[in-house]
Amino acid sequence: MEEISVITAVHHPLRRRIVDHLLLHETAQVGVLARALDAQVGSISHHLRMLQRAGVVEQVADPAGDRRTSWWRLVRRSLSWSSRDYAGSPADAYLAREAQRLNLRHQLERLQQWNRVSESSQVEAFSTDALTWATAEELIELQQRVSATVDAWRAGIDREDGRPRMPVFFFAYGFPTEV
Template sequence: MEEKNVREIRDSKALAAIAHPLRHRLLDLLHLDGPATASLLAEKTGQAVGNISHHLKVLAASELIEEAPELARDRRERWWRRTSSAIKWGAQDFPDDPIAEAAEVLTLDHQHAVARKWLASRDTYPPEWRGALFSIDGWARLSIAELDELNDRIVAMLAEYRDRSQPDDGAERRPVFVAARASLGQP
C-alpha cells in the first residue's frame, strides 16, 4: 500500500537526522503546530535559538523540512515546515549500519518517554480524556504477508486521522501520540 505524503528514508544521513531526540521533537512540533521560526521552536522546547537553528539546518539538509518564505514578514525571518506528513524507514534498508541500530533504540526510547510523561501527568487531565486514551498489545501467529497487511492497515488508519482537515464541529482536539510496533518473540 502506497501512503500519500510519506518520506521514505533510505540514506544514513537522513536517518541520523531524525534519530536525534531534539530533531525528532522539532519534527513533531512542525507536524502538530505547522510552520514555525527557530525563535518559536526555541520557546516551545526551552532551547537556545542558535541550537534550534543548527538542528533545523540538519533537518533541511536531509530534506525533512524546508523553508516557507511566503510566511516571512521580512528577509531576515525564516519559517520552516515539514516536507511530508510522515516518515517511514526500516532497519532492513540499512544492513550492518550502526546508525540504524541507534535509530531503532532512540525511536523506542522516544515512544517510551512519551508514554512515561503521560503516566506522570495523567491526573492533570480531565477524566474524559483519561478515560478515552488506551493501550493495547497482544500476540498473534502471522506470516510475513499477514504482518505486512497488518502494518498497511495500521498505517492507513493512522494516516486517515493524521492527514485530514480538522472538522469544524466544536469538539476539543488535543495532540495524541499513537505508536505501534511489531516484535518477534515469545511470551
C-alpha cells in the first residue's frame, strides 16, 4: 500500500508536471524544469524538496560535473492505490479519493488537449475498451498485466537509436459497471 504522503505529494498540479517531465527526460536541472514548466526556480526547488521527502525524486550529480547546479531524477516511476486501501483512516481515505479525482482530471485534460490538436497531427491515437465479466481478483490481475505490458514496452524503447520520438501519454481504467 502506498503511503498517503506519497500520493498527496505527487498529485499537486505542479508536482505532477515535474514528475511527468522527469518521466520523459530522466534527469533535469532545476532551471530547465522552471523554463519547461513556466514556473519560478524557487517554486520548482520547493516542489522538488516535497517530492524528495515523499521518496519520489532524488538529487543527482550534474552530468557535466558542475557542482553549482541542482539536478534531479525520479526514484518512483509509477504509483498504484485505491481509496479502499485507507478505509481505516477517514482522513487518509478522503485524501486518496481526492488524489484519484485529480488524477482523473489530469488524464482527461490530456485527452481533451489531444482532441483539440488531433486534426492537424500526422499521428493517429487509439482508443480501446472492453466489457466482460470478472471477479475482483481477475480485475487486479488485469491491472497487473496492463502495468507489466506498459513497463516492458517502455523498457524496450531504445532512445539512443536516432529515431525521432514524441511524448506519448497512455491511460486505462478498469472498473465494475452496470450494463
